[in-house]
Amino acid sequence: MRPTFLPSLIVLAALLLCGCDAPVDHYPPNELYSLVVSTREMVSTQVAADDTTAVVEAWFGTPVQPRWPADQMSGSAAKALVRLDNLERAAGRVYADQDDLHFGLYNEHCVTCHGVSGGGNGPASLLQNPYPRDFRAGVFKWKSTARNARPTRDDLIKILQHGAAGSAMPTFRLIPEQDLEALVDYVIFLSVRGQFERELISGAVQELEYDEARPSDGLSLMSIVGGDEESEALSFARETLDRITDGWARADDAVIQVPPETVADAASIQRGREWFHSPKALCSGCHGQDGDHPLALQTNYDDWTTEFTSRIGITPSDREAVRPFRSAGALRPRIIVPRKLSDGVFRGGDDPQTVYRRLVTGIDGTPMPAVNVSDQPSATGLTSDQIWDIVHYVRSLGESE
Ligand code: HEC
Ligand code: HEC
Structure with missing residues (x-):
């Protein structure tokens, strides 16, 4: 027995060792979303999910060899959203070549928090508050664009350069600009891929007649993998991909134009304080008097959480009901608390223009609403000058400490 024991131990140790930094061979499928759809539609999504995985891998490749399915897209801006060489640098094994060009950037810098497929549930995510972003829903908080629009490349570069203050999201200011560009491409890639997977x-289930069984040939997603150019499933998949990539391609057009800033004097701050507490803006209703006592409402969760809870009839605090979703990859539901503004922490940037945009768009994926903007002073809306007053007031809150 002795002679065989040692070699097998060495083999085992070697296997464990290469397991450590070798990238995962396949993107983990979005089991959480399959379970959401299955619960919502009251139908099994097993076959639909398996076939989706096959199509998504055929079009987007693997974490070792990512692919950008430009051949399936119709728009030229969509095709050019990301560069394949950037994806290849961001994905895969971590190493540096003789010129110290780094490869495997996403595995080096991001995967512990954001996870292999960008699900936001990497091993380091569990104790973070807020949790890392799940890129697969296509929803981003800290951006310059209209509500529900994708962020611009610039927005993503900025969040990498500055991090999100007061959260676990670090700054990556010190890594070379071309590495940041590669990482931004990879974030866009993961987001497009993840959203495509969800929509397939x-x-x-909803369009292609999937249930416990696979539908007939033309409707089957496997017809795409099989190379059937005529199938209805292929048209559906291409339209879906076009819609998703189009949203990214048009992000620059969705940037909110900010009117010229007014003077940030004591009078403006005082007016801002009044608007802040007024029924028109309702800021104090969530952020508390003077932004100092935020209200932690038991019913407030972010959209990533409500998707698998309240929106499909499950109470987020009901551990038993939530358990299957946790097993499918969901993080523990946690109440989202409005910011204590007197701390002066702005995750999405504290310059006046950024805060202005934050107020007129609200924060995507969270309960923070947009203010009602009106051209003229009115009973329900705020003019841009009045919004500037609130910006000046809010920014003054943190300074007084
Ligand atoms: C230590 C954990 C951690 C690491 C490492 C990390 N992130 Fe994050 N990231 C977070 C958290 C937490 C948030 C959510 C912040 C929030 O909701 O305000 C976040 C948010 C983001 C966002 C979303 C911003 C938005 O507008 O919604 C992007 C994009 C992002 N991270 C990209 C990256 C990239 C790329 C890397 C690697 C270069 C990375 N992150 C590394 C924790 C991390
Ligand atoms: C329905 C509740 C609600 C209302 C009303 C509301 N907020 Fe918020 N606000 C939130 C929540 C929740 C967050 C935290 C979002 C996050 O960090 O994910 C937040 C975050 C913020 C932030 C932080 C942005 C950053 O970059 O970190 C500012 C500033 C802010 N709110 C200002 C306001 C102002 C001004 C108003 C009134 C015009 C207002 N809020 C109204 C819920 C609300």
Whole structure:
């Protein structure tokens, strides 16, 4: 027995060792979203999810060899959203070549928090508050664009350069600019890929007649993998991909134009304080008097959480009901608390223009609403000058400490 024991131990140790930094071979499928759709539509999504995985891998490749399915897209801006060489640098094994060009950037810098497929549930995510972003929903908080629009490349570069203050999201100011560009491409890639996966799963059930069984040939997602150029499933998949990439391609057009800033004097701050507490803006209703006592409402969760809870009839605090979703990859539901503004912490940037945009768009994926903007002073809306007053007031809150 002795002679065989040692070699097998060495083999085992070697296996464990290469397991450490070798990238995962396949993107983990979005089991959480399959379960959401299955619960919502009251139908099994097993076959739909398996077939979706096959199509998504055929079009987007693997974490070792990512692919950008430009051949399936119709828009030229969409095709040019990301560069394949950037994806290849961001994905895969971590190493540096003789010129110290780094490869495997996402695995080096991001994967512990954001996870292999960008699900926001990497191993380091569990104790963070807020949790890392799940890129697969296509929803981003800290951006310059209209509500529900994608962020611009610039927005993503900025968040990498500055991090999100007061959260676990670090700054990556010190890494070379071309590495940041590669990482931004990879974030866009993961987001497009993840959103495509989600929409194929729900589309399979809702449009392509998937249930416990696979539908007939033309409707089957496997017809795409099989190379059937005529199938209805292929048209559906291409339209879906076009819609998703189009949203990214048009992000620059969705940037909110900020009117010229007014003077930030004591009078403006005082007016801002009044608007802040007024029924028109309702800021104090969530952020508390003077932004000092935020109200932690038991019913307030972010959209990433409500998707698998309240929106499908599950109480987020009901551990038993939430358990299957946790097993499918969901993080523990946690109440989202409005910011204590007197701390002066702005995750999305504290310059006046950024805070102005924050107020007129609200924060995507969270309960923070947009203010009602009106051209003229009115009973329900705020003019841009009045919004500037609030910006000046809010920015003054943190300075007084
Ligand atoms: C230590 C954990 C951690 C690491 C490492 C990390 N992030 Fe994050 N990231 C977070 C958290 C937490 C948030 C959520 C912040 C929030 O909701 O305000 C976040 C948010 C983001 C956002 C979303 C911003 C938005 O507008 O919604 C992007 C994009 C992002 N991270 C990209 C990256 C990239 C790329 C890397 C690697 C270069 C990375 N992160 C590394 C924790 C991390
Ligand atoms: C329905 C509740 C609600 C209302 C009303 C509301 N907020 Fe918020 N606000 C939030 C929540 C929740 C967050 C935290 C979002 C996050 O960090 O994910 C937040 C965050 C913020 C932030 C932080 C932005 C950053 O970059 O970190 C500012 C500033 C802010 N709110 C200002 C305001 C102002 C001014 C108003 C009134 C015009 C207002 N809020 C109204 C819920 C609300």
